[in-house]
Amino acid sequence: MDGKAYCEYVSKTAPRTAELKTLLAAFCVGGVICMLGQGFTDLYAYLLPQAEESLVGSLTSMTMIFLGALFTGLGIYDKIGSVAGAGSIVPITGFANSIASPAMEFRKEGIVFGLMAKMFVIAGPVIVTGVVSSVIVGVIYRVIAVA
Amino acid sequence: MRIGKHTFAPNGGVYVVNTASIAGPNEGRGRYGSYYDAVLVDHDWDCKTHEKTEIKMHKYAIEQVIEKSGLGREEIDCIVGGDLLNQLVASTFAAREFEIPCLGVYSACASFGEALAVSSFLLGGGNMDNVVCCTGSHFGAVERQFRYPLELGTQPAPSSQYTVTAAGAALLSTKKRQGVPRLEMCTVGKIVDFHICDANNMGAAMAPAAADTILTHLKDSGRGEDYYDYIFTGDLGKYGRETLHYLCKKQGFDLSGCLNDCGALIFADEQKDMQGGSGAGCLAAVFCSYIYKEMCAGSMKKVLLVPTGALLSKGSSLQGESIPGIAHAVALEI
Numbered sequence: 001m002d003g004k005a006y007c008e009y010v011s012k013t014a015p016r017t018a019e020l021k022t023l024l025a026a027f028c029v030g031g032v033i034c035m036l037g038q039g040f041t042d043l044y045a046y047l048l049p050q051a052e053e054s055l056v057g058s059l060t061s062m063t064m065i066f067l068g069a070l071f072t073g074l075g076i077y078d079k080i081g082s083v084a085g086a087g088s089i090v091p092i093t094g095f096a097n098s099i100a101s102p103a104m105e106f107r108k109e110g111i112v113f114g115l116m117a118k119m120f121v122i123a124g125p126v127i128v129t130g131v132v133s134s135v136i137v138g139v140i141y142r143v144i145a146v147a
Numbered sequence: 148m149r150i151g152k153h154t155f156a157p158n159g160g161v162y163v164v165n166t167a168s169i170a171g172p173n174e175g176r177g178r179y180g181s182y183y184d185a186v187l188v189d190h191d192w193d194c195k196t197h198e199k200t201e202i203k204m205h206k207y208a209i210e211q212v213i214e215k216s217g218l219g220r221e222e223i224d225c226i227v228g229g230d231l232l233n234q235l236v237a238s239t240f241a242a243r244e245f246e247i248p249c250l251g252v253y254s255a256c257a258s259f260g261e262a263l264a265v266s267s268f269l270l271g272g273g274n275m276d277n278v279v280c281c282t283g284s285h286f287g288a289v290e291r292q293f294r295y296p297l298e299l300g301t302q303p304a305p306s307s308q309y310t311v312t313a314a315g316a317a318l319l320s321t322k323k324r325q326g327v328p329r330l331e332m333c334t335v336g337k338i339v340d341f342h343i344c345d346a347n348n349m350g351a352a353m354a355p356a357a358a359d360t361i362l363t364h365l366k367d368s369g370r371g372e373d374y375y376d377y378i379f380t381g382d383l384g385k386y387g388r389e390t391l392h393y394l395c396k397k398q399g400f401d402l403s404g405c406l407n408d409c410g411a412l413i414f415a416d417e418q419k420d421m422q423g424g425s426g427a428g429c430l431a432a433v434f435c436s437y438i439y440k441e442m443c444a445g446s447m448k449k450v451l452l453v454p455t456g457a458l459l460s461k462g463s464s465l466q467g468e469s470i471p472g473i474a475h476a477v478a479l480e481i
Binding site: 001002003004006007009010013014015016017018022072073075077078080081082083084085088089094097098100101102104105106108122 | 291300
């Protein structure tokens with residue numbers, strides 16, 4: 001048996017993700033996290049009736065980021081993630097988890113070369129993508145606006 | 148003495164006179180929980196880092212096996228150790244406390260096989276009398292080196308395996324003792340690469356190497372497929388075990404009567420472990436507890452150990468390299 005035939009055999013027989021089950025779990029957990037976010041938005045809008053929408057949005061983001069980091073520190077977020085998959089990775093709490101978890105993990109190598117240097121190993125690409133795509137969108141917007 | 152192409156038998160007897168094993172909490176709840184010499188209550192064992200815990204586990208296993216044998220430390224000629232961490236920091240750092248010459252071996256999760264093979268050459272060549280083989284792995288230490296931080300909320304792939312927290316040490320000696328297994332021969336494995344690139348499916352990456360080594364061993368030794376009571380592969384996992392069956396069958400060998408896998412066995416059925424356990428401590432701990440005790444009790448007489456290793460680093464995978472496999476075979480009889 002050569003490598004090619006073997007790879008074909010493996011791709012046919014390897015255990016697959018139970019998609020229906022994992023999609024449902026991701027949908028439910030992701031949905032609950034978003035409902036929680038909406039709940040905070042409504043709460044802040046109720047408590048601060050004079051506040052602008054952007055301030056309420058920022059407060060909600062801050063709260064969700066705090067909760068994501070807190071549950072990471074408590075050792076709960078990874079357990080949610082093992083069930084929910086993308087359901088808990090995609091929301092902003094997942095972003096907080098991706099920064100807090102390497103910070104905790106690499107704290108052992110010291111504050112500067114461990115925690116600070118490794119904090120963004122996972123979130124870094126997300127930030128780079130965000131910055132680069134916003135520059136591209138900005139340039140396109142400028143071109144269209146001039147035209 | 149060379150037998151066939153890649154198989155070597157020691158000149159004179161080499162005996163596995165004692166073993167010692169230590170396992171983490173999940174492994175302790177697994178199938179062989181009662182066989183280990185010690186089971187940790189948590190992953191830390193009062194250490195600040197998991198690397199330090201792994202060093203402590205290696206040290207414990209080496210200390211225990213020397214103590215059980217009744218030999219003095221000065222009578223041990225060499226420690227042959229291995230682990231999965233970069234620069235073998237667990238096994239070599241553990242050995243610094245013993246003032247015994249040390250050799251480091253690396254065949255990823257097949258390191259215990261390499262350690263046994265190297266030891267049989269050292270002992271069978273007439274150069275040494277007593278050698279300790281020790282390999283181990285720690286889930287937390289391996290995870291941060293090869294994968295992600297522990298607290299990151301990722302979902303394990305169904306084809307993946309769980310790196311075991313365990314270490315096993317075996318003391319090999321040229322002095323004959325009654326009622327202990329004799330190391331008959333070793334087949335040193337080739338690197339086999341069938342171009343599997345999925346780091347979440349190590350069983351598939353390693354199965355061709357295991358098949359190659361087992362079949363080479365049987366051809367070299369002139370033994371049939373029913374010679375061994377048990378053939379234990381290292382950590383192919385449940386899927387890898389099935390793949391190995393398939394590969395052997397394709398070449399006309401039906402090993403379904405004797406073939407099993409330590410990774411597929413180490414956890415209990417009710418433990419959620421995907422395809423099973425893996426790691427340099429997997430076969431080491433299962434051999435140094437369950438298999439060794441069963442052999443000494445006489446319920447297993449002819450055993451072929453085939454630890455399997457997937458040779459990859461985080462960088463090699465990112466650079467698009469495939470995952471070559473390796474497996475060494477060690478024949479033991481009582």
